[in-house]
Amino acid sequence: MFAQTQxxxxxxxxxxFPPMTRLRELLSSAGWREFVLLLSxxxxxxxILVFVGVTDLVLEGDxxxxxxxxxxxxxxxxxxxxxxxxxxxxxxxxxxxxLGGGVVLTLITLVVIGYLLIExxxxxxxxxxxxxxxxxxxxxxxxxxxxxxxPTVVPHLADSLLKSYPSGHSMMSSVVYLTLAVLLARAMERxxxxxxxxxxxxxxxxxxxxxxxxxxxxxxxxxxxGWAGGIAWALLCWLAAYWLEKRGKVEPQRK
Numbered sequence: 001m002f003a004q005t006q007x008x009x010x011x012x013x014x015x016x017f018p019p020m021t022r023l024r025e026l027l028s029s030a031g032w033r034e035f036v037l038l039l040s041x042x043x044x045x046x047x048i049l050v051f052v053g054v055t056d057l058v059l060e061g062d063x064x065x066x067x068x069x070x071x072x073x074x075x076x077x078x079x080x081x082x083x084x085x086x087x088x089x090x091x092x093x094x095x096x097x098x099l100g101g102g103v104v105l106t107l108i109t110l111v112v113i114g115y116l117l118i119e120x121x122x123x124x125x126x127x128x129x130x131x132x133x134x135x136x137x138x139x140x141x142x143x144x145x146x147x148x149x150x151p152t153v154v155p156h157l158a159d160s161l162l163k164s165y166p167s168g169h170s171m172m173s174s175v176v177y178l179t180l181a182v183l184l185a186r187a188m189e190r191x192x193x194x195x196x197x198x199x200x201x202x203x204x205x206x207x208x209x210x211x212x213x214x215x216x217x218x219x220x221x222x223x224x225x226g227w228a229g230g231i232a233w234a235l236l237c238w239l240a241a242y243w244l245e246k247r248g249k250v251e252p253q254r255k
Contacts, residue, residue, distance in 0.1 A: 037242060040235050047232030054225050058148075058165065067219045068153045074214055081155040083214060093211040094158055100169030100208035105132075105176045112180050124183055124241070131237035135175030138233060139168050154216040167218045167226035170209035174230025177201035182238045205230065 057063050076082040083090050098104055109132050116125045140162075148165035150156070162168065181201035185194035209223040218226075 037239075040239060044232050044235040044239065047228040047235070050228040051225055051232065054221050054228070055146075058221050058225075063221060067151075067221060070220055071151060071153050071213070071216065075154050075216075080153075081157075083157065083216075089214075090157060093214045096207050097158060097169060097211040097215060097217075099204060100173035100212075102172075105172055108180065109176060112184065116183070119187065121187075124186070127237065127241050128179060128183055131179045131234065132176055134237075135172055135179075135230065135233050138229070139166070139171045139175075142166055142171075142229065143168065148222070151216065151219050156217055157215040158217060160217045164218055165222050165225065166229055167209060167212050167222040169212055170205065170218075170223045170226030171230040171233075173208040174205040174227055175234050177204045178231060178234035179237055182234070182241075186241075 072080065074084055076084060083093075109128065113125055113128060116122075116128065143163040143165065146163070146165040148163055150160055150164045178198065178201045181197040185197045188194050188197070205227060209227055212218040212223055213220050
């Protein structure tokens, strides 16, 4: 009862627990941008660790049978050509997966480039081109290096090209959407809008990758590694932009 009274009093007078107070003090003293910088560095190394760890399991073959079982679980036991769930989900998955395709990503990139040019952010435009172009090159190099064939355990419900590992749709949607979100967030003044841009980018990449597995075009590990590699590359490009901005080579973001 005494503890409840103390808690109620704290809320009444606007007090809070010491850990929360300490966190706000740290963010205030170190600065929000420094906190995001540290978080990004951690996520970058986390993405690299996931990429290396999952790749090691794939090369050893430890997850192959498990992945086959997962992919079969997404199909009707009576007919592997029919995915589980309502009939409309298959059509929605086909439309969602296009969001990670080369045509859509190229068009969106060009639209954002137009915006950056209008704002006369020429250095940011060049950085975007390097990030997207580098991501495409990295994806193709990795596909050729690992040379993993597409899964044949279930029928494909959409067209597929190239090799399977890593998922190009998952990796490039992570690269493009997250890079665009970060660049656009730099032009926004309100912090919640910045967070919204990055959150939407991550969600788009998430549903694109999930659609690839649902349609039978990729093993789950293809998608996981695609996410990890794409996010790591996008964060590396953002850290490069941050470093260049500190040296006056890239337009400063709005506070």
